[in-house]
Amino acid sequence: MGSLQLKSIRKAFGTHEVLKGIDLDVTDGEFVIFVGPSGCGKSTLLRVIAGLEDATQGSIRIDGQEVATVPPAKRGIAMVFQSYALYPHLTVKDNMGLGLKQAGAPAQEIETRVSKASKMLSLDPYLARRPAELSGGQRQRVAIGRAIVREPKLFLFDEPLSNLDAALRVQTRLEIARLHRELKATMIYVTHDQVEAMTLADKIVVLSAGAIEQVGSPMELYNHPANVFVAGFIGSPQMNFIDAGKLGESGAKTVGIRPEHIALSRESGDWKGKVVHVEHLGADTIVYMETEATGLLTVRLFGEHQYATDDVVFATPDRNSMHRFDANDRAIR
Numbered sequence: 119m120g121s122l123q124l125k126s127i128r129k130a131f132g133t134h135e136v137l138k139g140i141d142l143d144v145t146d147g148e149f150v151i152f153v154g155p156s157g158c159g160k161s162t163l164l165r166v167i168a169g170l171e172d173a174t175q176g177s178i179r180i181d182g183q184e185v186a187t188v189p190p191a192k193r194g195i196a197m198v199f200q201s202y203a204l205y206p207h208l209t210v211k212d213n214m215g216l217g218l219k220q221a222g223a224p225a226q227e228i229e230t231r232v233s234k235a236s237k238m239l240s241l242d243p244y245l246a247r248r249p250a251e252l253s254g255g256q257r258q259r260v261a262i263g264r265a266i267v268r269e270p271k272l273f274l275f276d277e278p279l280s281n282l283d284a285a286l287r288v289q290t291r292l293e294i295a296r297l298h299r300e301l302k303a304t305m306i307y308v309t310h311d312q313v314e315a316m317t318l319a320d321k322i323v324v325l326s327a328g329a330i331e332q333v334g335s336p337m338e339l340y341n342h343p344a345n346v347f348v349a350g351f352i353g354s355p356q357m358n359f360i361d362a363g364k365l366g367e368s369g370a371k372t373v374g375i376r377p378e379h380i381a382l383s384r385e386s387g388d389w390k391g392k393v394v395h396v397e398h399l400g401a402d403t404i405v406y407m408e409t410e411a412t413g414l415l416t417v418r419l420f421g422e423h424q425y426a427t428d429d430v431v432f433a434t435p436d437r438n439s440m441h442r443f444d445a446n447d448r449a450i451r
């Protein structure tokens with residue numbers, strides 16, 4: 119079991135309030151991802167859950183039990199850090215078993231659990247090595263293995279893949295998804311990476327300046343962002359925002375349209391403009407254009423296209439996919 123309830127969590131460092139009243143329910147087995155701009159409080163929230171920081175106020179319940187005053191080691195939590203935090207002088211096997219050993223588990227039990235985790239993570243060939251003799255990806259797997267052997271109620275990950283190169287990030291991301299399926303464990307994960315958030319999460323929590331902007335499944339956030347902040351934060355390239363007045367849209371202040379919901383033509387369309395830059399990504403082409411009606415517009419086209427800077431083009435938005443926001447930047451449903 120591993121459910122988590124946060125109620126009115128506040129955290130201040132001196133007079134600087136970093137978390138401004140966080141309420142969140144995580145159900146057993148859920149994969150929850152915290153995203154938000156740098157400094158919004160993601161890591162602090164994770165550290166408060168782990169007990170590495172004390173909340174200034176609020177309640178934290180794990181499986182219904184208040185843990186705000188329970189020390190980190192007794193919360194049934196295992197945390198995986200970006201920096202791996204392995205002991206350099208211990209072998210992989212001893213690094214993985216250390217937590218259990220310190221908790222006084224019998225040697226046979228440690229052996230069994232380490233062996234099971236090392237098979238899950240394909241670490242068997244490296245058990246006798248020390249961290250310095252491993253690649254970054256292997257070290258991160260050891261750090262994950264060390265968390266698994268403790269059989270925690272909650273796994274907490276703080277940007278675990280950000281020190282890995284792009285290919286290894288993808289591979290490790292798939293491994294974490296598989297582990298989540300196999301372990302059916304509750305996981306809470308902080309990342310900067312949109313793709314990680316969209317592909318791993320059951321539920322994404324979007325934070326800004328210490329408060330929750332929206333909680334929802336990846337597709338809920340993508341299709342129904344609650345406000346301009348979430349609309350601009352989720353999705354890459356970013357949603358286009360256009361002054362509603364310019365489009366003759368009454369009742370809205372801002373209209374949002376995602377780059378993938380705009381069609382381009384050389385002959386005709388709603389907004390005439392000029393291409394200012396083109397990015398050829400192989401599978402996609404990103405066209406940046408300037409139109410009188412909208413200002414700078416980003417358009418994402420599937421496949422290869424021969425548009426070039428200074429071409430005159432017409433953009434047509436898919437009107438059914440437009441988002442409308444009121445004067446308070448809230449979505450109009």
Ligand SMILES: Nc1ncnc2c1ncn2[C@@H]1O[C@H](COP(=O)(O)OP(=O)(O)OP(=O)(O)O)[C@@H](O)[C@H]1O
Nearest residue numbers: 131134136154155156157158159160161162163310
């Ligand atoms: N120990 C501390 N003392 C004082 N201020 C702190 C401390 N830890 C964090 N902060 C401040 O709290 C705010 C939130 O920091 P936090 O690390 O939680 O943000 P984050 O969203 O994880 O950022 P990033 O994405 O850059 O890692 C920042 O303004 C940071 O400077």
